[in-house]
Amino acid sequence: MRERVTEACRILYAHGQEHFYLGHVSAREAPGSDRFWVKPTGMGLGEVKPDDLVLLDLDGQRISGDRPIHHEMPIHAEIYRRRPDVNCVVHTHPFHAAAFAASTADFKMISQDSILFANGFGWYDSAILVVTPEQGRGVAQALGEHRLVVLRNHGIAAVDDTIESATFLAVSFDRSLQLQAMAASLGPIREIAPDEVAAMNEYFGASYGGRVEVTFEYLLRQADARMGRPAAEPPTDRPTGQAGAAPLKPSR
Numbered sequence: 001m002r003e004r005v006t007e008a009c010r011i012l013y014a015h016g017q018e019h020f021y022l023g024h025v026s027a028r029e030a031p032g033s034d035r036f037w038v039k040p041t042g043m044g045l046g047e048v049k050p051d052d053l054v055l056l057d058l059d060g061q062r063i064s065g066d067r068p069i070h071h072e073m074p075i076h077a078e079i080y081r082r083r084p085d086v087n088c089v090v091h092t093h094p095f096h097a098a099a100f101a102a103s104t105a106d107f108k109m110i111s112q113d114s115i116l117f118a119n120g121f122g123w124y125d126s127a128i129l130v131v132t133p134e135q136g137r138g139v140a141q142a143l144g145e146h147r148l149v150v151l152r153n154h155g156i157a158a159v160d161d162t163i164e165s166a167t168f169l170a171v172s173f174d175r176s177l178q179l180q181a182m183a184a185s186l187g188p189i190r191e192i193a194p195d196e197v198a199a200m201n202e203y204f205g206a207s208y209g210g211r212v213e214v215t216f217e218y219l220l221r222q223a224d225a226r227m228g229r230p231a232a233e234p235p236t237d238r239p240t241g242q243a244g245a246a247p248l249k250p251s252r
């Protein structure tokens, strides 16, 4: 599991979420646990290794690991406290999402990436660093039952029951906003009609599990290749549940 956290960090590093050594990913030690492993401070998302991670409890007490921790641990702890269903929290300062967080623009339904957020996201209306439990509770409250919260003039926190999904959401949200900024620079934005948004949301929802895994593994191979690390080979079998893939016919 710690290995998976560092893989998520490498994906985020290689896919537009890097901001110096800032940004952190955490995962519960196990579903239902009140302890979580988290990336330490002083090293970038692209540098962290499994042995570098620190184990904390929800009160911020260190259980294991020697490295110094980021000041923003209450983001993780208070989201885990409020949301038992969440097993992973990604907090990053992605460039395009941070630009959105500093603007008065509305998030537009314009692409397959944006459809992931058709049910909305939270908005934390403060630029102040989240360093106290009270501030962390404010972020968790702003997140509500969503899978992502925007922190004004700051960044995002993406959450879900798996490391793969929280990472996928963080990358997709930033990608959607990059596309929105580019589309707006070309002229008035052409939004996807609400009935098509609903249909795509339903279709993607039905295939989400398989698609997330496939995308995570792809993003990891790309990240490792870009970073000059040995990258895994693409799978030879055809995964199911992938959006755009035809349903597999039973063989007779």
Ligand SMILES: [Zn+2]
Pocket (backbone or CB within 6 Å): 022, 023, 072, 091, 092, 093, 154, 155
């Ligand atoms: Zn931050």
